[in-house]
Amino acid sequence: MVGVLSRAPSARLKGTGAVAGLAGPAEPEKLAPVQRLATAALTAAESTGRTGLIHIADVAWLAALTERADLATVLLDRYAPAWATLGPTAESVAHAVLAWLESDRDVDLAGARLFVHPNTIRNRVRRFAAVTGIDPAGTFGAMTAWWLCRTWLHDAT
16 A cells, blocks of 8 residues: 655554555655655565654665565575574574674673573674674674574575
8 A cells, every 4th residue: 555645644653563664755756666665664664573654764774685685695695504504503593693783782682582691692693703704793794694694584484
């Protein structure tokens, strides 16, 4: 569903658990690209569990990552040996790295989210870094690690 409004929508979705993507404002001749951007905002919001009215500008980086299936495939191919090396622990390592990154690198919060000790988070993040060669503590390493772990877990289901 696409809505075209004369003014900014209200934030009535807040607290309902519902999510909606928002882009614009735009001129009438720009509605097609704005619809694509609003859809990308919705997809990005859903992939991280955000709810409410989400503007594309608030999730632009995430939308850029999730909209590029071709690059996700390249990531999977490049790091397939790392996934294999992690073996049966691969999913728990990926979940730990995601929880750590999505908790702003707070091991206590990430541990609480996954119901594991903070040292378990530290150990899994270290294992990820050792096996992949990606430093998730750096800005670009964190982005690559986040995208790779999301892709691994999505591909594993």
